[in-house]
Amino acid sequence: MEPLQPVSPGARVVLGAGFFVVFIAAWGLATYGGWVPPLFLASPGKTLVAGWSLLTEFNFAGDIAITIWRVVGGFLIAALMAVPLGLLMGAFKPIEAFFEPFFSFARYLPASAFIPLLILWAGVGEAQKLSVIVIGSVFQLVIMVTGIAGATRLDLVEAARTLGSRRIAILRRVVIPAAAPQIAETLRLVLGWAWTYVIVAELIGATSGIGHMIMDSQRLLDTGQMIFGIAVIGIIGLVTDLLFKALNRRLFPWAVI
Amino acid sequence: MSAKTLRVEGVTRTFPGRGRTAPTLALQPTTVSAAPGEFVAILGPSGCGKSTLLRIVAGLDQPTAGQVLLDAAPVTGPGPDRGMVFQSYTLFPWLTVAQNIRYGLAERGLPEAQQAEIAGRFIARTGLRGFEEHWPKQLSGGMQQRCALARALANDPEILLLDEPFGALDHQTRELMQELLLEIWEADRKTVLFVTHDIDEAIFLSNRVLVMSARPGRIKAEVAVPLPYPRDWTVKTTPEFAALKARLMGEIREEVRKSIAAV
Numbered sequence: 001m002e003p004l005q006p007v008s009p010g011a012r013v014v015l016g017a018g019f020f021v022v023f024i025a026a027w028g029l030a031t032y033g034g035w036v037p038p039l040f041l042a043s044p045g046k047t048l049v050a051g052w053s054l055l056t057e058f059n060f061a062g063d064i065a066i067t068i069w070r071v072v073g074g075f076l077i078a079a080l081m082a083v084p085l086g087l088l089m090g091a092f093k094p095i096e097a098f099f100e101p102f103f104s105f106a107r108y109l110p111a112s113a114f115i116p117l118l119i120l121w122a123g124v125g126e127a128q129k130l131s132v133i134v135i136g137s138v139f140q141l142v143i144m145v146t147g148i149a150g151a152t153r154l155d156l157v158e159a160a161r162t163l164g165s166r167r168i169a170i171l172r173r174v175v176i177p178a179a180a181p182q183i184a185e186t187l188r189l190v191l192g193w194a195w196t197y198v199i200v201a202e203l204i205g206a207t208s209g210i211g212h213m214i215m216d217s218q219r220l221l222d223t224g225q226m227i228f229g230i231a232v233i234g235i236i237g238l239v240t241d242l243l244f245k246a247l248n249r250r251l252f253p254w255a256v257i
Numbered sequence: 258m259s260a261k262t263l264r265v266e267g268v269t270r271t272f273p274g275r276g277r278t279a280p281t282l283a284l285q286p287t288t289v290s291a292a293p294g295e296f297v298a299i300l301g302p303s304g305c306g307k308s309t310l311l312r313i314v315a316g317l318d319q320p321t322a323g324q325v326l327l328d329a330a331p332v333t334g335p336g337p338d339r340g341m342v343f344q345s346y347t348l349f350p351w352l353t354v355a356q357n358i359r360y361g362l363a364e365r366g367l368p369e370a371q372q373a374e375i376a377g378r379f380i381a382r383t384g385l386r387g388f389e390e391h392w393p394k395q396l397s398g399g400m401q402q403r404c405a406l407a408r409a410l411a412n413d414p415e416i417l418l419l420d421e422p423f424g425a426l427d428h429q430t431r432e433l434m435q436e437l438l439l440e441i442w443e444a445d446r447k448t449v450l451f452v453t454h455d456i457d458e459a460i461f462l463s464n465r466v467l468v469m470s471a472r473p474g475r476i477k478a479e480v481a482v483p484l485p486y487p488r489d490w491t492v493k494t495t496p497e498f499a500a501l502k503a504r505l506m507g508e509i510r511e512e513v514r515k516s517i518a519a520v
Contacts, residue, residue, distance in 0.1 A: 158317050159347040159405075163361035163412060164337035173360075177351040254351045254392045 042224035047231070050224030060213060064232060067198055067209040070126065074133025075194040079187055081134075082141035086183075089142070090149020091175045100146065103139050111136030112200045124205035129198065136197040137190045144190075148182045149175050181248060181255040188244040195237055261328045261338075261415045263314065263448060265289040268323035270309050283309045285475040286323065289467060291416070294446035298463035300453060300505065302513040306474030307452045308344075311420050314450060315341050327415065337361055340409030342422040346401045348393035354404050355380065355389040361412035379407035382441060399430040403437065410441065416448040423458070435461055436490065443487050456505045460498060461488065468508045471516035478508050 007015070024044055030036045031043035042050065054060035089096040111132050118135075122128040152175045160174045202211025210229050217225035249256055270284040284306040291297045301307040312318040314325050316335040325332040327339070348357050355376050362372040380386055383403040393401055402422050409417060419438075423431040439462055442449060453459050459466045460482055468478040482501060484492055492498055 155343055155345050155347045156349060158335070159341070159343065159349075160360070161317065161335040162315055162337070162339065162341040162418075163408065164364040169364060173364075174349070177349070180351075252351070254394065 038223075039221065040223065042222075042227055046224045047227045050222060051228035051232075054213070054225055054228060058213075060229075063209050063213050064236075067202065067211070068236065070129045070201070070209065071133065071191070071194045071198045073126075074130040074198065075137065075187075075191050077130060078134045078137040078141055078190070078194075082138050083145055083183060083187075086142045086145025087149045087171065087176060087179065089146040090152070090179070091171050096146060096150070099142070103142050107139035107143055109135070109139075111197050115201065115204050119205050124207075129201045129206070129209075132201040133194045133197045137194055140193070141186065141190050144186045145179070145183055148179045148186065152178045181252040184244070184248045184251065188241065188248070191240060191244070192237060195233060199233065261448065262293055263289075263291040263416055263450070264326040265310070265314060266324050266326065268310070268313055268320040268325065270306070270313065270318065271321045282473040284313075284320075285470075285473045287474070287476055289476065291448050291450060293448055295465065296442055296449045296451065296463045298451045298453060298459035298466045299469060300456065300459045300466050300509060301469030301474060302471055302509065302516045303454055304516060305469045305472050305512065307469050308420050310469075310474070311341075311418050311450060311452050314416075315339055315418050317341075337365070337412045338415045339418055340412055340414030340416070341418040341420065342402065342405045342409050344421040344424045346393070346398065346405070346425075348396075348401055348404055348408070350393050353390050353392060354385055354396070357393070357404055358407045358411050360408060365412075375411050376407075379411045382410075383407040383437065397430075398426050399434060402426065402434060406438065406441075410445075410447075414447070416450065419449065419451045421453055424453070424455075431455075431458070432490065438462065439486075439488060456502055456509065457493060460484075460501050460505065461493060466501075466505060468505065469512070471512045471519060477512070480505060480508075 027041075028044050031038065031041055031046075038046070051060075085099070089099055114135050115128075115132060118128045118131050122131055156174055156178060157170055160170050165173060198209070199211040199214070202209040203215050206212040206215075210233060214226050214229045217223075217229065266288055267286045268284065268288075269282070269286050272281045272283055274280040287310060289297070289299075289310070299307045299310065309318060313320050314332065316325075316332050316339065332339075348354075349360065352360065355373075358376040358379055359372045362375055367375075380389060383406060385400065385404060385407065388396065388400065393404070396404065406422065423434045426434060435458055442462075449463075451459070451462060463482055466480045466482060467476050468480065469475065470477040480501065484495075484497060484501075
C-alpha cells in the first residue's frame with residue numbers, strides 16, 4: 001500500500017464487499033451474542049423475517065413505490081428549476097449578483113422546519129411531500145450549478161469568441177457542454193439528499209411511504225421492521241448511484257479519464 | 258476571403274491596480290502594421306506584453322488608448338475574421354477532432370455537407386486523417402495544436418493570430434509544426450501575426466520580426482527577413498540565417514536582462 005497508488009478493479013470489489021460482511025458480522029455478533037437486548041436492536045435474521053412479512057403481508061412494496069415516486073418527482077422539479085437558473089447565473093454575472101445573496105441565505109433554511117408551514121399551506125398530501133424535497137434541494141443545487149458554470153475555462157470561451165460565437169451561442173455551445181458532466185455529478189449527490197428529505201416529510205403527517213412505515217413500526221417497537229425500512233433506502237440509494245454513474249459515463253465519454 | 262491590411266495605431270494597455278497595488282503599464286504606445294499576406298513575428302521576452310498586444314488585435318482585450326484597424330474598420334471585439342491559436346490547448350474537450358474543426362462553420366450556419374467538405378480539407382492539410390473521431394484528450398500536444406490551427410483556418414479568417422502556439426511542445430515537434438505552418442501559409446498567404454520568444458522560430462517563419470522591449474512593452478526594433486520562400490529546415494543552416502539570429506540575439510538579450518533585473 002503506497003499513497004495514491006491505484007487499486008485493481010478486482011481488489012476494489014472484494015474490499016468493498018468485505019466491509020459489508022464485516023459490518024453485518026459485527027451486527028450479528030452484537031445481537032446473537034446477547035450484547036444488545038432485542039428490544040433495541042433486532043438481529044439480521046429477525047430483520048429479514050420482518051422484512052419478508054412487511055413485503056408479503058403489509059404491502060410494503062406499495063410504500064416503497066410511493067416514496068420513490070416522491071423522491072423522483074421532487075428531485076425532478078428541483079432540477080428543472082435549479083439547473084437552468086444556475087447556468088444563467090454562472091454565465092452572466094449580473095444575474096448571479098441579483099440572485100446569489102438570496103439563495104445563499106435560503107439554502108441555510110432547513111427544509112424540515114418548513115414542514116409545519118407546508119402542512120398548513122398544502123395539507124398532508126403529495127404537494128407537501130414534494131415541497132419539502134424541492135425546498136431542501138433547489139437552493140443548494142442552484143448555488144452548486146452556478147459555481148460549476150462559472151468555472152468554465154475562460155480560454156475555451158475566448159476560443160469560441162474568436163470562432164464567431166456570441167452570448168447565447170457561448171452558453172449553449174461552451175458553458176453547458178463544459179459544465180454538463182459536473183452538473184450530472186451534482187445531481188447524483190442531490191438525489192441522495194432528496195432521500196433524506198422525503199423520509200423526514202413522511203415521518204410527519206403521512207399515511208404511506210417508507211418513512212410512515214418506520215414511524216408505525218416504532219409504535220410497535222418492531223426494530224426489525226425499522227431496520228429493514230432503513231436498509232431498503234440504503235439499497236435503493238446504492239442502486240440509483242450506480243445507475244447514475246453508469247449513465248454519466250455513457251453520456252460524457254470525453255470526460256472519462 | 259482576401260487578406261486585409263492590419264493597422265495597430267498607438268495602442269497602449271494599462272491594467273488597473275488592485276487595492277494598494279499601482280496600475281501596471283503593460284504596453285507603451287505601439288504602432289504595428291501588417292500588409293495583406295505578410296507574416297509578421299513579434300519577438301520578446303516573457304511578460305513583455307506581446308500576448309496582450311495580440312489579444313487586443315483579437316478583440317479579447319480592450320486597449321486603454323489607440324485603435325486597431327482591419328482595412329478601415331476598427332476592431333471592437335472578437336470575430337471570426339481574426340482566427341486565433343492559443344498557447345494553451347483550447348480544443349473543446351466534448352467535441353471530436355472533426356467537430357472542433359467544424360465549430361466556426363456551424364456557428365455560421367453552413368449546410369452540413371459544406372461543413373464536412375471544408376473540415377475534411379483542413380483535416381488532410383494538417384495531417385489529422387484517421388483521427389477525425391478522436392477526443393482531444395486522446396491526441397498528443399502537437400496534434401491538438403494542429404487541430405486548433407485547422408479549426409482557426411477552416412473559418413477562412415482574413416488574419417491569423419498565433420500566440421506562441423508551439424510554446425508547450427517539445428523541440429522536435431515544434432520544428433515539424435513550424436514547417437507545417439509555413440507550408441500552409443505559403444499556399445494561402447494569409448496575413449499572420451505570430452507571437453513568440455523563440456528567435457529561430459521568428460526568423461524561420463516570418464517576413465519581418467518586430468522585437469519588443471521588456472515590460473512595459475514597446476516595439477524597439479524591426480528586422481526584415483529577406484530569406485526567400487519557400488523555406489525548408491535547411492535555411493536554418495545558412496550564413497544569412499546565422500547573421501539575422503546574431504542580430505536578434507543581441508537585441509533580445511538586453512531585454513531579457515532588463516526583465517530579469519525588474520523581478
